[in-house]
Ligand SMILES: [Zn+2]
């Protein structure tokens with residue numbers, strides 16, 4: 374079974390893909406991502422690998438919900454009233470794995486700058502390909518890192534999901550940004566937030582010519598970082614080569630800082646958040662969210678009832694304190 378089911382109460386899509394349950398147990402000493410496995414080239418630096426058990430797939434049925442435009446991701450009120458409570462549709466899209474390095478046990482914080490640059494080029498190139506495909510509404514680029522995030526494969530890798538709809542949190546971000554612009558002469562909410570953080574300084578972590586990283590004022594995760602493009606851009610496609618290279622550099626710095634914070638690989642989610650592909654000048658600002666799950670050297674942050682069922686986060690750490698710790702963690706960045 375491989376379909377999207379409409380959650381009528383939360384008004385969002387759930388991907389039902391039972392094939393993933395049948396993922397084979399890998400032999401302990403064999404990794405499909407290693408050169409020589411037969412599944413990847415014998416020599417590579419960074420490699421785009423099609424996900425063997427994709428949540429979204431080009432072969433799946435098309436996304437045709439409620440006879441609404443595919444890129445909206447949410448039905449109009451009229452369509453919703455008439456929609457079946459048990460609506461379903463096809464998860465047409467694409468899922469890829471990005472192998473960061475041929476080295477099986479290399480933590481991403483040890484990845485060389487040249488490899489990070491190639492990773493950013495792969496993210497951008499794949500986003501460009503999806504931009505030409507009318508089936509795709511938005512491209513999600515992310516990495517789950519560490520067993521605490523449920524990753525069983527130590528080989529350094531991230532993922533790219535090309536989705537046929539705008540997922541709910543992105544919709545909410547777009548709605549906030551649209552509302553802010555309407556009330557502030559078209560100003561970008563994200564640009565303004567970044568400016569305010571740079572003025573305040575207390576939560577800044579690292580910066581270079583093209584990007585600024587800070588612990589958000591209302592961080593939901595311990596040592597959460599928002600990395601914002603200094604110049605207003607909605608997707609990776611709008612960055613210049615120099616900006617992409619700067620992005621690689623600051624990601625490398627942040628990942629090193631995280632692993633130096635407690636002296637081990639920080640379990641985290643890293644998400645490159647881009648605006649919708651089928652909208653001209655969407656009110657969205659390209660940024661990277663780092664969401665770590667470690668709230669101290671010995672304690673993990675679990676998403677429990679209040680976070681998961683109600684959507685309200687309890688933060689056990691002061692954002693300003695975490696920012697200071699991250700600023701002091703090596704490598705120190707000029708601010
Ligand atoms: Zn491997």
Ligand SMILES: [Zn+2]
Nearest residue numbers: 561564605658
């Ligand atoms: Zn902006």
